[in-house]
Amino acid sequence: MNVDFLIVGQGVAGSALAWTLDQRGCSVVLADDPALPMASTVAAGIVNPLTGRKLVRTWKADELFPFLHTFYTQIEKDLGVRFFQAKNIYRPFRSLDEKTAYLAYVSDPEIQPYIEKLVDDEAYSPAIHNPFGGIEVTQGGWLDLTEFVRIVKGYFIKKNQYFEGRILPDDLTISDDKVEWQGLTIGKVIFCDGVQARENPLFDWLPYNPVKGQVLTAVVENYSIKNIVNQGVFILPVREGLLKIGATYTWHDLDWQTTADGREFLESKVQQILKVPYTVVAQQAGIRPSTKDRRPFVGLHPMHPSVGIFGGMGTKGVSLAPYLAEQFARHLLDGEDLEPEANISRCVSLLSRSE
Template identity: 70%
Template sequence: MNADFLIVGQGIAGSVLAWTLDQRGCSVILADDPGLPSASAVAAGIVNPLTGRKLVRTWNADELFPFLHQFYRSIEQQLGVQFFHSKTIYRPFRSDDERKTYQELTADPAVRPYVTESPEDASYSQWINNPFGGLSVAQAGWVDLNEFVRLIKGYFIQKNQYYEGRVEQTDLVVGDTSAAWKGITFNRVIFCDGVQAQQNPLFNWLPFNPVKGQILTALVDGYSIPDIVNQGVFILPVRPGLIRIGATYSWHDLDWEISDDGREYLEAKVRAVLKIPYEIVNQQAGIRPSTKDRRPFVGLHKGKPVAGIFGGMGTKGVSLAPYLAEQFARHLLDGEELDSEANISRCVSL
């Protein structure tokens, strides 16, 4: 039996790439080990074009954001489902000085398309501490990642192109022109397995810089703000009365365990923003596959070009994956060049 691609790992990266290649007419086997932890299973799935106190525009935002909105909507239409929620992000100011600083930042022509001029501050004030007002970030939203991954899994199961289990390196033979695994010959094998790539002898030389993150889930009676709120911590409305609160960032203690420190940090942050009582009902931890230069890892192995990688997207996988998957597909199928900032060729000297 022959197939075009073996995709190893079905988080956000593997799901998006498998779908993209499938829609181009390729035969794709999608493999995932449910026994391995997944950052996508924990992540809030927020897409945000402007981040941090300085309203830093996401890398390649002008291309990424129109593309991701179209990409997720097209899957919803094709499968008759909903998992993508287009939202505004409301950012209350901490002080009058911050308000003035943000007004200067939003005058930048590169930032202006992502900002709503006059949010209705009063509509938030029943629940959110915003005495200095705030600004609203447009073209944002969130992907229900557990639902999205489940739907993509079901799609490939229905096509009999899904394998649930670990792809052992000892079972995978990567040759000069093809790869073989479980009696199937593949033109290419692409690893989309997050931080597990650090244990892959083909790609363990890449400069990953993993980041642990924790989020909380809470009940909040009467909370009906439809938008995401962000002020040093995000408050994501999953449905009326249920929110997610996040996230922590730690480059130490890189395990998948929740911690009291993480919960205390997030609760201290959210108490400064949220006016009304809440009840924590869940806490989760994950390790994001971030990189040293904060750019993704996309491309083929220089010595074994049958093997490729699609990952290293850190906290922005939901935003980056659709556009980069399309670019990678054009590289693999049409010979087009990859973005030099994402291409792993930038790291070959390592």
């Protein structure tokens, strides 16, 4: 039996790529091992075009954000489901000095399209400490990652194109124009296995720089704010009475275990901005597949053109995956060039050094 693509790993990257290729008329088998930990099951799923203290515009924001809003809402429409909510992101000022600095940042014409002109600070003040007011970032949102992954999985199961289990590179018989696996002849195998790619002998030469992150889930009363609040930590209303609070960033102790330090850090931050009482009911930890140069890894293996990778999206997988999946599909099917900053060809000198 012939298959166009085997996608290995079903986080947000694998889900977006499998869906994109399927919609282009390709035969796609989507494979995932539920025993392996996955950053997408922990990540909050927030998309934010302006990040950091200085409201730095996300890489390729002008292309990514209109695309991702259309991508997720179109799948919702096609399948009659809900997993994406557009939300503004409210950033309360910490001081008058910060207010002055932020208002200077947002006067930049490149930033202005992402800033709400009128902000109702009073609507936030019953629950959020905002004596100096704040700004609202537009074009943000929240993807319920667990639900998105579940819906895409169900779609491929219905088509009898889903495999549950681990696929190792050694299980594949790779030649230049095809890959053989379990009786299938596959045009291309694309690994979308997140931080696990560091252990994949085909792609272990790529310069990953994984980041551990922790988030809290809390119950809260009298919290009517629908938007995301972000000031050092984010407060995401998942549904009425339930919040996600995050996130930590550490480059050491790279395991999937929660820590008391992580919880203490998040609680110390959130207590500075949240006025209403809350109770933490869960804590999760995950490892983000970040890269040394903070750009994704997309492309075909330089020596094995029937095998590729689609990953390395770090903290921004929900934002990056739809747009880059479309670009990768155009590369694979139409021969279009990949975005140079994402193309793994930029790292090819590391392959020769690793051999």
